[in-house]
Amino acid sequence: MVYAEPEIGTGDAVIRSDADATALAIHGKELIRHYRQTYRAASTHLILYAPLGFCLFLGQRLNAVGEIIAYERTLDGSYQAALKLQTG
Numbered sequence: 001m002v003y004a005e006p007e008i009g010t011g012d013a014v015i016r017s018d019a020d021a022t023a024l025a026i027h028g029k030e031l032i033r034h035y036r037q038t039y040r041a042a043s044t045h046l047i048l049y050a051p052l053g054f055c056l057f058l059g060q061r062l063n064a065v066g067e068i069i070a071y072e073r074t075l076d077g078s079y080q081a082a083l084k085l086q087t088g
Contacts, residue, residue, distance in 0.1 A: 002031065002035050004028065004031055006024060015051055015053065015054055018053075018057075021051075021053050021054045021056075021057045022057050024054060024057075024058075025054060025057035025058040025060070025061045026061060028058050028061070029058070029061045029062060029065065032044055032046075032062070032065050032068075033065050036065060036066060041066075042066070042067065043066060043067035043068065043069055044065065044066065044067065044068045044069070045069050045071065046068055046069065046070045046071065047070075047071045047079060048070070062085065062087055063087050063088060064087055064088040065087050065088075066086075066087060066088070067084070067085065067086055067087070068084070068085045068087060069081050069083070069084050069085075070082055070083040070084075070085070
């Protein structure tokens with residue numbers, strides 16, 4: 001398991017612009033690629049707790065990182081697979 005958050009922490013003011021969201025999305029892709037190679041993972045299970053804008057930018061960047069399974073939180077507080085992508 002890899003937990004990632006911006007160096008300045010979390011909160012409403014972390015992503016102030018499209019440029020911030022884009023930079024974090026690029027770094028997120030690099031982290032996924034790095035840890036996938038390090039652990040020779042066949043797939044990446046992705047649970048995001050982030051603003052929608054960041055999720056959009058990250059989704060646009062996710063190419064050639066293998067299989068990704070994205071999860072969403074359910075009403076009872078657990079998580080279920082919501083989307084499975086084959087990115088190459």
